[in-house]
Amino acid sequence: MRALHVGLALLTALAACGGLPGPVAAPTPDDGPRVEFVGAVAIDPTGRISLTLTQPCRTGAPPVACGRATTDAIPVVAISPWGYRARGTWVDARRVVFAVPWAELAHVTAATARRPWAIGSVQWTPDPAQAEQIVQLVEDAVHRLPSLEVTALDVEGGALQAGGERALAVTVRNTGAGTAYEVVATTRSSIASLHGLSLAFGTIAQGAAVSRRVRATIPTSERASDTMLVLALSGSNGVAPTSVSRRIAVRPIVPVLATRCGIVDHPGAPPEIEAGETIVVRCAVDNPGQVAAQVEQRATIAGGAPSPWQARDVPPRARVEIDLSLTIPRDLPIDAPVALVVEARDPSFHPTPTTIATIAGVVRAARLCHPGQLTRAQYNAKITELRAAAAAGDLTQDELDRYDAALVGCLR
Numbered sequence: 001m002r003a004l005h006v007g008l009a010l011l012t013a014l015a016a017c018g019g020l021p022g023p024v025a026a027p028t029p030d031d032g033p034r035v036e037f038v039g040a041v042a043i044d045p046t047g048r049i050s051l052t053l054t055q056p057c058r059t060g061a062p063p064v065a066c067g068r069a070t071t072d073a074i075p076v077v078a079i080s081p082w083g084y085r086a087r088g089t090w091v092d093a094r095r096v097v098f099a100v101p102w103a104e105l106a107h108v109t110a111a112t113a114r115r116p117w118a119i120g121s122v123q124w125t126p127d128p129a130q131a132e133q134i135v136q137l138v139e140d141a142v143h144r145l146p147s148l149e150v151t152a153l154d155v156e157g158g159a160l161q162a163g164g165e166r167a168l169a170v171t172v173r174n175t176g177a178g179t180a181y182e183v184v185a186t187t188r189s190s191i192a193s194l195h196g197l198s199l200a201f202g203t204i205a206q207g208a209a210v211s212r213r214v215r216a217t218i219p220t221s222e223r224a225s226d227t228m229l230v231l232a233l234s235g236s237n238g239v240a241p242t243s244v245s246r247r248i249a250v251r252p253i254v255p256v257l258a259t260r261c262g263i264v265d266h267p268g269a270p271p272e273i274e275a276g277e278t279i280v281v282r283c284a285v286d287n288p289g290q291v292a293a294q295v296e297q298r299a300t301i302a303g304g305a306p307s308p309w310q311a312r313d314v315p316p317r318a319r320v321e322i323d324l325s326l327t328i329p330r331d332l333p334i335d336a337p338v339a340l341v342v343e344a345r346d347p348s349f350h351p352t353p354t355t356i357a358t359i360a361g362v363v364r365a366a367r368l369c370h371p372g373q374l375t376r377a378q379y380n381a382k383i384t385e386l387r388a389a390a391a392a393g394d395l396t397q398d399e400l401d402r403y404d405a406a407l408v409g410c411l412r
Helices: 012-018 068-072 128-143 376-391 397-410
Strands: 002-004 039-043 049-053 077-079 085-087 095-098 117-119 122-124 148-155 165-174 180-188 198-204 209-217 226-236 242-251 258-263 272-275 278-287 293-301 310-314 318-327 337-345 354-366
Touching: 039 128, 148 180, 148 226, 148 242, 165 180, 165 198, 180 209, 198 209, 258 337, 258 354, 278 293, 278 310, 278 337, 278 354, 293 318, 310 318, 318 337, 376 397
Parallel strands: 272 354
Antiparallel strands: 002 039, 039 049, 049 095, 077 085, 077 117, 117 122, 148 165, 165 209, 180 198, 180 226, 226 242, 258 278, 278 318, 293 310, 293 337, 337 354
C-alpha cells in the first residue's frame, strides 16, 4: 500500500482535476459534503484499484460521515496513463474502488504501468511492485479472454421460402477461458428482409453453448435461388468480433403452368394436315399459381428445328392464348403420323417451370398446287418429277396416284 499525502480538496476540485463533465460548482457550504483526499491507494488480487481516505467524507454541522445517498452523488474518476477512464464506486464514506478491464489493455507495458494516474484531484504513481502487478493483471486477463464459435447455423426446412416465413437457428459456444458478456449476432444478406436481424445471446460462460432463433420473412417477389448469409458476432469483456458465412438455398414461388393446344381450322382427332401447309397452332396457357409468369413458347414438328420463341405475360390465376405459325415439311409421306410438340416455360425462375403439349396429326396429302390455278404445262412438269421419284423408289404407286389426283384437281 502506498500512502498519499495531499492537501485538502473540496468536491468542486473533483470536476476541475479529475476531468469530470459539467461546470465547476460553487464552494461547498459548511453543512455540505466535504472530502479530504489524503489516503492510500492499493490494488487487490482481483485487480480492483481502491482509494482509502484517511478521513471519511463528512457532511452537516456538527459533521457526520456521509451516507450512501451523499457519496453516490460524488463522482470520482481514475484516469490511467494510457487514457482509460474508470469511474469509481464508493464502498462507504472512506473508500472508493475502481474496476479496470485489464483484458482490454493488452498494449500496456512495464514502462507504461509505472506512469502516474490521476484519481480525483490527486496523482498516484504505482511503485515497482504495483507496476509489476498491473502488467501481470493484463497478461492474466488476456489469457482468460472468451472465444466465441458458431457451432450451428440452420434454417427451418433446410431452405428459405419466398413468400413465407422460416426460423433461423444459431448456436454459439464459448471455447475461451473467460465468460463472454452481451453477446449479439447480427445477420448480413443480399436479401433486404434477411439483413440486419439480431439475436441476443447475453452471457455465455466458459465452455457453455447458447442457442437462439429468429424468424425471417422472404418477399414473394424474391427470385434468387440462394443467398450468402453472414453472421457477425460481437460482445463485451474482450470478445473479439468475428463472423461466419453460409450459402442458404431460397425456394422461390414459381408459376404453375399448364398448356392445351390445337390446330386452327383443323378439326378431327387426329387433325389432318397437308405436307407443305402452313398452319396456326393456338395454345391456351394457364397460370393457376400465386405469381405472374413471363411465358415463352415454341413448337417442334416431327423432331425438326423448333419455331422461334413467342413470349407473353400470364398473370396469376389467369389464362392467355398464344398463336404459333408453322410450316409442315413437304417431304412427309402421305398418311404418316406427325407429332407437334409445344413447350411453354418461364426462364426467369430457377428451377424453370415448364409445360409441354403434344398434338398428334396425320398427313393426308401434299399441297402441290392451288385448285383452279395449275396450267397444263405446269401439270406435265410436276407429274414428270413424281413419276421419276416413283421410278427411283422414293414414292409408292399409291402415293403417286394420290399426288396425280391432287394435280388434276388443280387444273384450270
